[in-house]
Amino acid sequence: MGMQVNANTPALGVQQQVGAAAHRLIQGFQRLATGLRINRAADDASGLAISERLREDIRQYTAEVNNLQTGVNVTQMADEALGTQQEGLQRVRELAVQAANGTLTAEQRNALNAEAQQILGQIQETANNTEFNGTQLLNGSATNIPIGTEGGMRVTINESTTASLGVNGVNLTTQEGAAAAVEALDTALARIDQNRAGVGAQRNRFERAIANREMAIENAQASESRIRDLDYARQTIEQNRNAMLLQGGVAMLAQANLQNRNVARLLGA
Numbered sequence: 001m002g003m004q005v006n007a008n009t010p011a012l013g014v015q016q017q018v019g020a021a022a023h024r025l026i027q028g029f030q031r032l033a034t035g036l037r038i039n040r041a042a043d044d045a046s047g048l049a050i051s052e053r054l055r056e057d058i059r060q061y062t063a064e065v066n067n068l069q070t071g072v073n074v075t076q077m078a079d080e081a082l083g084t085q086q087e088g089l090q091r092v093r094e095l096a097v098q099a100a101n102g103t104l105t106a107e108q109r110n111a112l113n114a115e116a117q118q119i120l121g122q123i124q125e126t127a128n129n130t131e132f133n134g135t136q137l138l139n140g141s142a143t144n145i146p147i148g149t150e151g152g153m154r155v156t157i158n159e160s161t162t163a164s165l166g167v168n169g170v171n172l173t174t175q176e177g178a179a180a181a182v183e184a185l186d187t188a189l190a191r192i193d194q195n196r197a198g199v200g201a202q203r204n205r206f207e208r209a210i211a212n213r214e215m216a217i218e219n220a221q222a223s224e225s226r227i228r229d230l231d232y233a234r235q236t237i238e239q240n241r242n243a244m245l246l247q248g249g250v251a252m253l254a255q256a257n258l259q260n261r262n263v264a265r266l267l268g269a
Contacts, residue, residue, distance in 0.1 A: 024242045032239070037230045047227045054224040061213045061220070064149045068206045068213070071147040071155050075203040078137045078157050079196055081130040085138075085160060086192045088119045088126075092170065093185040095119075099178035106173070113172035116181075120162055120170060127161040140164065153209065155202060158195045165191055 030039055038044045038051065098104070099112045127138040135142050140159035147153055162168040165188035171177040 024238070029239075031230050031235055032232070035230050035232075036228055037235075038228050044227075051224045051228040054220045054227070058217055058220045058224070060150075061217045065210050065213050065217070067148045068153070068210045071153070071206040072203055072210070074132045074135075074137065074145065074155050075157075075199045075206065077130065077132050079199045079203070081126050081138055082160060082192055082196045082199065085123045085126055085165075086189065086196070088123045089165075089167065089185055089189050089192065092116045092119050092167070093182060093189070096170070096172055096178045096181040096185060099172035100175055100182065102175055104175075109173050109175075109178070112178075116170060116172050120167060123165075123167075124162045127159075147206075149209070153206070157199060158191075160192065160195055 027043075031037060038048050041048050095112045095116045099109045104112075128136070130137045130139075135145065137157055138160040140161065142155070142157055143159065145155040145157075147155060158164075166184050167181075167188045170181045170184060172181055
């Protein structure tokens, strides 16, 4: 190759290699600083699209877990309230059995009836006052509560008032009334059992759904990490390589520029 002044082709080629090595080195510094292999779409366009979709899934599943946990809390509160009502009905049934005894006096039955009415009033108060975040659970207004998940999962709680249980007319002041009350209370207790069983089944369903979504979150996070996160060991090796290429390129660029000096010396001679 002859000596030229207007164009230093070797130096231009080396300069391109030096620029590429410097770019890769700076890009590596950014990756090491953020811990991410993909910091912008240009780093890996398809990988960015896939990882962003996975992040959307993670956010979706996380929100659904929170909603499902709310469903668990609702069913837990309803079950505790129903359990309180159940205990009250069992006590009223016990009083009704006592009042059915033909040896009792009217005064004694009146006393038993007074206690029974107090308990029934407490059962109705439980129905009126059991609420979750302002939503009444047992008075019939919350029979179908959506909890905001894919598939439209809902909390269903049957009404549990003295009227719906059929015990608002219980009267233990007579032997006949006490006998009728026992039958009515047996029916009410069976309804409470069914309601609690339904609430418990829903709670189990929500807890299983939570477990499934938490597993989905874990898998999505692992997949997203494999796509987007940086392998520090590999990047460190790449940084060392790029640093050596940059240093070598700068040295070769200096050597390539010596060609113009040789032309100057030739002219001077």
